Amino acid sequence: MNKALSLLVRLQEHIHQSGGTTIRRALSPAVLRLRAQIPQEYLCRFDRLTRQGRLAVAPVSESGACGACHLLLPAGDIWMLREMSSLLATCPHCGCYVYFKPRMEKAAKSRTAAARSLETEELSRLAAAVRHGRAARQWARA
Numbered sequence: 001m002n003k004a005l006s007l008l009v010r011l012q013e014h015i016h017q018s019g020g021t022t023i024r025r026a027l028s029p030a031v032l033r034l035r036a037q038i039p040q041e042y043l044c045r046f047d048r049l050t051r052q053g054r055l056a057v058a059p060v061s062e063s064g065a066c067g068a069c070h071l072l073l074p075a076g077d078i079w080m081l082r083e084m085s086s087l088l089a090t091c092p093h094c095g096c097y098v099y100f101k102p103r104m105e106k107a108a109k110s111r112t113a114a115a116r117s118l119e120t121e122e123l124s125r126l127a128a129a130v131r132h133g134r135a136a137r138q139w140a141r142a
């Protein structure tokens with residue numbers, strides 16, 4: 001996930017936990033620390049949406065709907081979000097920052113697949129070595 005985006009997600013969590021008022025938001029040292037790390041241009045949109053009582057950052061559902069306005073994102077945007085997790089994208093309908101939640105089970109599955117492909121590679125290397133050995137023995141016998 002984009003670093004600024006993950007900070008925005010944390011900032012939003014803090015604000016929602018503290019009741020979402022502007023005064024309390026400004027007083028919280030945790031919020032101030034977070035805000036100091038986020039580029040101003042991102043904070044502008046974030047603050048505007050938060051002031052309006054809307055979600056400023058929202059996850060995209062598996063079906064490709066924005067988590068804030070529930071409208072479907074264009075297929076191209078969904079593809080870009082999936083392919084480039086470092087991208088800081090916004091919903092074209094409501095303007096909030098959108099992201100795909102990292103899927104733990106999917107990552108675990110791909111790790112298993114990687115391990116499996118390594119095993120296959122190892123096996124085929126072994127098989128090649130065995131074939132090579134057999135060929136060498138046959139050559140030696142001839």
Ligand SMILES: [Zn+2]
Nearest residue numbers: 066069091094
């Ligand atoms: Zn939206």
